[in-house]
Amino acid sequence: MTQIFDEQGSALPVTLVEAGPCSVTQVKNKEKDGYDAVQIGFEKMKEKRVGKSQRTKPFRFLCEFKGGSELSVNDQVTVENFASGDTVKVRGVSKGKGFAGVMKRWNFSGAGSSTHGTKHTDRKPGSIGSVFPQRVFKGTKMAGRMGADKVTVKNLKVVEVDPEKNLIALKGALPGKKGGFLTIEKA
Numbered sequence: 001m002t003q004i005f006d007e008q009g010s011a012l013p014v015t016l017v018e019a020g021p022c023s024v025t026q027v028k029n030k031e032k033d034g035y036d037a038v039q040i041g042f043e044k045m046k047e048k049r050v051g052k053s054q055r056t057k058p059f060r061f062l063c064e065f066k067g068g069s070e071l072s073v074n075d076q077v078t079v080e081n082f083a084s085g086d087t088v089k090v091r092g093v094s095k096g097k098g099f100a101g102v103m104k105r106w107n108f109s110g111a112g113s114s115t116h117g118t119k120h121t122d123r124k125p126g127s128i129g130s131v132f133p134q135r136v137f138k139g140t141k142m143a144g145r146m147g148a149d150k151v152t153v154k155n156l157k158v159v160e161v162d163p164e165k166n167l168i169a170l171k172g173a174l175p176g177k178k179g180g181f182l183t184i185e186k187a
Contacts (some may be wrong), residue, residue: 018076040063097147
């Protein structure tokens, strides 16, 4: 993340994203595949690193988007498809936090009071079952692995587009770690 100053001199928090150039690897249509979609590949792998199993798909990332029937195989999709002021939605995988307790994962307040004979229950979840039906219900919030979920951030504004460097400046924060893979679609 960084900041860009607008005409009034106020700072806008933006995230710079390297977007493209992406190559169209496959075009699907209703007659042959049952639906309309376009498969796009990003970040071509180096020839010496491509193994036998990956010689058919020499891209590091492949992603499929609905529609796009006007594109054909080997077309290039670049940042020039976006303009300043466009509204986009961005999908990515959030940062993984590892195993987390109920206070961090679900914002629990802790079980009971900290006085009156209570001991070692400051960060515990409390009761997880009941007398009847004598089991724990599915979906009960408990401690477990947190993060690494697919997250969509909607209604982000495109602040600036730099076609020479293949960069898009999006207003606000995006899901995932630095260097992570994102998909950007017009809203």
